[in-house]
Amino acid sequence: MPATPIGLCTSCRFQKVIRSGRGSEFSMCTRNKIDPSYPKYPRLPVLRCAGREPRP
Numbered sequence: 001m002p003a004t005p006i007g008l009c010t011s012c013r014f015q016k017v018i019r020s021g022r023g024s025e026f027s028m029c030t031r032n033k034i035d036p037s038y039p040k041y042p043r044l045p046v047l048r049c050a051g052r053e054p055r056p
């Protein structure tokens with residue numbers, strides 16, 4: 001992942017890492033698909049999130 005600290009998303013089951021053709025990486029929140037109040041690409045680092053669920 002990028003040098004930017006990501007915060008809680010790193011250990012959340014809703015995070016999906018997107019890699020661009022140029023090698024950049026983005027942290028996407030897939031919770032956005034079921035609840036649009038969660039931004040698809042949250043501002044990093046995410047330090048608080050009520051929707052976080054740990055990865056299984």
Ligand code: SF4
Pocket residue numbers: 008009012013014015016028029030031038042046049050051052053
């Ligand atoms: S639900 Fe919260 S912690 Fe999980 S990926 Fe989305 S923004 Fe990050």
